[in-house]
Amino acid sequence: MSRLSQFRLASPVDTTTYGEYHVTRRADDPRPLYRFTGRITEDGPTGFTPRAGRYHLYAGWFCPWSQRVTIARALAGLDDVVSVSYVDNVRDGRGWAFRELYGPDPVNGFTLLREAYEATEEGFDGHISVPTLWDRATATVVSNDFKGIGIDVGTRFRHLAEPLVVTYPERHRDEIEELDAWLGPAVNYGAAAAGRPGPDGARARAALLDAFATLDERLATRRYLVGSTVTEADIRLWVTLVRYDVGPNAHRAINPGLREYPHLWAYARDLYTVPAFRDTTDFESFTVPGAEVPDWHAPAARPPA
Ligand SMILES: N[C@@H](CCC(=O)N[C@@H](CS)C(=O)NCC(=O)O)C(=O)O
Structure with a gap:
């Protein structure tokens, strides 16, 4: 035994x-x-x-x-x-x-x-x-x-x-933490709050979708959030993105889906091709029953890093 x-x-x-x-x-x-x-x-x-x-x-x-x-x-x-x-x-x-x-x-x-x-x-x-x-x-x-x-x-x-890859390089730490001060409340904590009814939910939803729009613009011209490689900033954002359409937005109560933000969505799929991201993901463990799972395998065209 x-x-x-x-x-x-x-x-x-x-x-x-x-x-x-x-x-x-x-x-x-x-x-x-x-x-x-x-x-x-x-x-x-x-x-x-x-x-x-x-x-x-x-x-x-x-x-x-x-x-x-x-x-x-x-x-x-x-x-x-x-x-x-x-x-x-x-x-x-x-x-x-x-x-x-x-x-x-x-x-x-x-x-x-x-x-x-x-x-x-x-x-x-x-x-x-x-x-x-x-x-x-x-x-x-x-x-x-x-x-x-x-x-x-x-x-x-x-x-x-x-x-x-060095995910928390000294030269980018300030920028990573600045992003965190914004994306933490708006996206990481905000995603769950955005699916709830009432004025607090509406506020969280507005902040979340605003953050998605800003990220979409930022990611139109750069492959990663900070610098030219994957950093802790990408890791922190991605774990919320991968859960979004099958968790807080499973019933599309927040918006029609991440695909509304084509650069952000392609960025998320691009990261999913990295084994460290893909192999640590178990959709079954966080998918709300009946949720439509987006196609994470669709090819993602991305700007060079
Ligand atoms: N909520 C924690 C983050 C860690 C966390 O929430 N982990 C969850 C699982 S995803 C958990 O174990 N929560 C226990 C609890 O707070 O009820 C924090 O904000 O510091």
């Missing part, structure tokens, strides 16, 4: 017994809900040094924030340096769990991701989220802050692996 097959799986999702997932705690608790923000640094105070085989990424196929990190990991050439596994796509009150679909937790044999948090902080009562970066050496969670994890994965392991 293989080692993995000895690891247990969580019982099926059962909201009758466990309720819906939510976080309960005192209103005056000042601690952040996402409270693990450790960083990988060679000589930092945390001691989370970059070593091959030391870290494990708990991710979710459905989750755009996880996919940012799995794309960054692939582009950084870290397949053999930072391991990854996936929680189930659905949860009950116990939070994210390891089930049959994607297999057991290969590192700790936990059945619930909660166990990783409780091993790090007794009685943990914040959010249990993916992505979560786990440290084998200290048997604790390093971080569940997707931004820090993505940047560290893209920058801290360069001495251990040859990157396919």
Whole structure:
């Protein structure tokens, strides 16, 4: 029997017994809900040094924030340096769990991701989220802050692996973060909000479509958002684009589809041809039942980088 097959799986999702997932705690608790923000640094105070085989990424196929990190990991050439596994796509009150679909937790044999948090902080009562970066050496969670994890994965392991592309180059960091300050609220968080009824939904929808129009114009003459190669800016945008027409816009409640913005749509398809993007995408994990899936394989004419 293989080692993995000895690891247990969580019982099926059962909201009758466990309720819906939510976080309960005192209103005056000042601690952040996402409270693990450790960083990988060679000589930092945390001691989370970059070593091959030391870290494990708990991710979710459905989750755009996880996919940012799995794309960054692939582009950084870290397949053999930072391991990854996936929680189930659905949860009950116990939070994210390891089930049959994607297999057991290969590192700790936990059945619930909660166990990783409780091993790090007794009685943990914040959010249990993916992505979560786990440290084998200290048997604790390093971080569940997707931004820090993505940047560290893209920058801290360069001495251990040859990157396919440097996704967070120093000379472009300011521009990447400037874009993020705009696209984060308007697109990454805005897409979900834009599908909702009411004035807040209408505001989010206007901001989202405005951002799409501006991006379409920008991408008419340049292949990537920043510089001449794929960067973290493209990764951050793309994980939302790939979910848009089968998630928040599945019923075309926001607009007729990404194809309304031909350059943006071609840009998204062009990135889909890159293995790091394509192989980290599982449409089934995030497609609303009955949604019409656009043709991601249609050839994309793009300006040279
Ligand atoms: N919402 C997080 C990003 C990560 C996240 O939302 N991950 C989702 C899955 S896509 C999750 O695990 N959420 C747990 C929760 O917040 O309920 C943040 O804004 O910092």
